[in-house]
Amino acid sequence: MLRFLILLGFVLTLYLGGREVLQGRLTVGTYGFMVFIVQDLLWPFTFLSEVMDEYQRAMASVRRVMGLLDTAIAIPHGNNSLPIEMIAGKVQFDHITFAYNERNDILKDLSLQIPAGATIGIVGATGSGKSTLVKLLLRFYEVQSGRILVDDIDIRDLNLFDLRRCIGWVSQDVFLFHGTVAENIAYGSFDASHDEIIHAAKLAEAHEFILQLPQGYDTIVGERGQKLSGGQRQRIAIARAILKDPPILILDEATSAVDNETEAAIQKSLAMITQNRTTIAIAHRLSTIRHSHCIYVMDDGQIVEQGKHEDLIALDGIYASLWRVQSGIH
Ligand SMILES: Nc1ncnc2c1ncn2[C@@H]1O[C@H](COP(=O)(O)OP(=O)(O)OP(=O)(O)O)[C@@H](O)[C@H]1O
Ligand SMILES: [Mg+2]
CATH class of the missing domain: 3.40.50.300 (P-loop containing nucleotide triphosphate hydrolases)
Incomplete structure (x- = not known):
């Protein structure tokens, strides 16, 4: 989704900016600069998706670990110890x-x-x-x-x-x-x-x-x-x-x-x-x-x-x- 939005933003900048240039309302230099600046602005957003991904994975692991810790012990220890040397x-x-x-x-x-x-x-x-x-x-x-x-x-x-x-x-x-x-x-x-x-x-x-x-x-x-x-x-x-x-x-x-x-x-x-x-x-x-x-x-x-x-x-x-x-x- 994020990448798609970035692409959309980029295409819109190209298209709208290009139109403005053709109509003479924007200089070519500014247009070129805009295209690059938009790129620089949007790409870091992809990191956001990675962070989300990591977060979800970490949460899944935490849930499993917590689930394991919360599991009741089915076979409880007895109280008597029996040293191995004393066993017949x-x-x-x-x-x-x-x-x-x-x-x-x-x-x-x-x-x-x-x-x-x-x-x-x-x-x-x-x-x-x-x-x-x-x-x-x-x-x-x-x-x-x-x-x-x-x-x-x-x-x-x-x-x-x-x-x-x-x-x-x-x-x-x-x-x-x-x-x-x-x-x-x-x-x-x-x-x-x-x-x-x-x-x-x-x-x-x-x-x-x-x-x-x-x-x-x-x-x-x-x-x-x-x-x-x-x-x-x-x-x-x-x-x-x-x-x-x-x-x-x-x-x-x-x-x-x-x-x-x-x-x-x-x-x-x-x-x-x-x-x-x-x-x-x-x-x-x-x-x-x-x-x-x-x-x-x-x-x-x-x-x-x-x-x-x-x-x-x-x-x-x-x-x-x-x-x-x-x-x-x-
Ligand atoms: N963990 C388990 N959960 C549910 N049923 C089990 C489980 N382990 C074994 N059974 C069932 O208990 C029965 C006895 O299994 P067991 O392993 O004690 O047989 P066995 O006499 O050792 O057989 P084999 O000679 O093939 O090793 C079998 O019908 C088996 O389907
Ligand atoms: Mg057996």
């Missing part, structure tokens, strides 16, 4: 029921006890609520009824930082940040030394492929880790969890994208790492959780079978049929 790692889900907002119940009156230091496996059909269960333990959402206890303390009474510091979580969809490989592994354990990072990467079977990257540990992984393959991202996430050295470790489909040989190698490291550490392993590939202390089969938000691998095979239920499909025994 006992986890208990006590009759929990949960639904994402305005949806049907995903978990229905589910109870589960994990003794400190035990390794349990969770299997179940896709969408049966396995990932939801561990997200509740991390307190990303609040249960509608029931309690979740860590070392017999309700997690709602715990300081969120303490709770999350004691849990290492390899999520199903790995999140890497735009930074170097080393920074991504050390995310969450920021004071780790370079040697510790390499050690963790070796345990996660990531060391070798990292060395083959253009700048090794200093290679930038790209936004969300897009310059790495799915299996490479998973191994970095495992290294991150190993480096954190948490009393409770959650592996949600942690090795689903790596080949069988690498998986076997990772399993060997994990067997060592998960000793004396509470571990919750979620897997579709049953071979990865076969040796757990206890395996839970989830279906439709409930635990329908539980026990050791051999017991569940003998039970001849869902687990046994899954095992038959995967091992090819009919």
